[in-house]
Amino acid sequence: MAPEPDAAVEPARPVRIAKPKAIAAxxxxxxxxxxxxxxxxxxxxxxxxxxxxxxxxxEVRQAAGPTxxxxxxxxxxxxxxxxxxxxxxxxxxxxxxxxxxxxxxxxPAIRAGSSIVLALTLVxxxxxxxxxxFTLGRTPIRFRFHSTRRSLAVQSLTGGWDxxxxxxxxxxxxxxxxxxxxxxxxxxELVEVTNPPYRRRRWxxxxxxxxxxxxxxxxxxxxxxxxxxxxxxxxx
Numbered sequence: 405m406a407p408e409p410d411a412a413v414e415p416a417r418p419v420r421i422a423k424p425k426a427i428a429a430x431x432x433x434x435x436x437x438x439x440x441x442x443x444x445x446x447x448x449x450x451x452x453x454x455x456x457x458x459x460x461x462x463e464v465r466q467a468a469g470p471t472x473x474x475x476x477x478x479x480x481x482x483x484x485x486x487x488x489x490x491x492x493x494x495x496x497x498x499x500x501x502x503x504x505x506x507x508x509x510x511x512p513a514i515r516a517g518s519s520i521v522l523a524l525t526l527v528x529x530x531x532x533x534x535x536x537x538f539t540l541g542r543t544p545i546r547f548r549f550h551s552t553r554r555s556l557a558v559q560s561l562t563g564g565w566d567x568x569x570x571x572x573x574x575x576x577x578x579x580x581x582x583x584x585x586x587x588x589x590x591x592x593e594l595v596e597v598t599n600p601p602y603r604r605r606r607w608x609x610x611x612x613x614x615x616x617x618x619x620x621x622x623x624x625x626x627x628x629x630x631x632x633x634x635x636x637x638x639x640x
Contacts, residue, residue: 474547478610480561482588483539489587491535499528543608549617556617558607574599576618579606
């Protein structure tokens with residue numbers, strides 16, 4: 405009996421090996437860089453060129469030159485109390501007292517006299533204006549000095565700024581010194597600042613507040629003005 409033939413063997417199929425495609429060379433002979441990786445949210449921007457930051461106003465002011473601000477709150481509080489309790493409230497009390505006398509007078513001619521009321525009102529306005537000129541009118545809110553001591557800005561009670569440059573001949577003189585009293589627990593002083601070619605200015609400030617920026621006159625002492633001190637120095 406003849407042996408059974410072996411199972412049919414399937415002929416082998418030829419296998420093709422794909423060659424890698426050559427990367428196209430750049431005009432300079434170098435291979436192009438690979439494309440950036442992408443995700444589902446878009447291209448990767450982790451290594452993107454950093455944004456140019458905008459210059460803020462504070463940076464502009466800092467580039468122009470730093471300034472130092474000095475608050476004059478002690479002198480402002482003291483003169484505010486003097487203005488209220490020394491001028492405004494007493495003036496209003498006297499005005500109301502005399503107005504009550506006029507309106508309550510038994511004489512019809514006095515009660516009908518509008519000139520008396522007008523005169524009392526004008527006196528009250530004059531007293532309040534005078535009190536403001538001697539207290540709050542010459543008390544700055546704050547000072548703003550340039551760090552190089554070249555310029556100064558002074559803010560008044562009305563909110564406006566007075567700016568001027570500080571010359572090499574600028575100095576201050578303590579005209580009056582106000583020790584602690586009923587209106588303040590701190591010492592304040594009235595200084596006269598001479599800064600050619602500007603006019604002289606008188607400010608009520610906290611004791612030694614302006615010393616870091618304005619030198620004191622060598623012969624300065626309370627009770628003398630800057631002009632008088634300068635005259636005495638020339639005579640000597």
